[in-house]
Amino acid sequence: MLEKLETTIGAIRPAIQADGGDIFLRGFDAESGVVSVELTGACVSCPASTVTLKAGVERILKDRVPGVTSVEAVGLASESAVSL
Template identity: 85%
Template sequence: MLEKLHATIQAIRPAIQADNGDIELRGFDEDTGVVTVELTGACVSCPASTVTLKAGVERILKDRVPGVTAVEAVGMGLESESVVSL
């Protein structure tokens, strides 16, 4: 399974790199089918990165790798955001 995930990510990478970004596979939860990736470079500040992740990367991985249910990004600063009560 991991080999197929790596191969698919490698097939996707050139398109993301063409826009000065990059993607790395960070993990796969076999129980839930969730793939974790890290988007870097221009993807970090790009407002369309969520669309790229869901409409592009997730769709391709679901089509090519049986068992994939979702794709989530890490390392984009999202985990450090917090809700502030006033």
């Protein structure tokens, strides 16, 4: 499952990097289906990052990775972030 998530995020990454940001997988809760990602760079201060996360990243992950129910953003300081 984690490999499929990493591969899919790797496919999404160039589009986010083109706008000056980046995305990293930080965790996956198999029980709830929630994927935790960290957005960095320009994404941190971008008002559209929530739209990117929900309408873009979440939609793609739900389509390509069975079991994903939602995606949430976490930061380095967040205790819920799990380093992989």
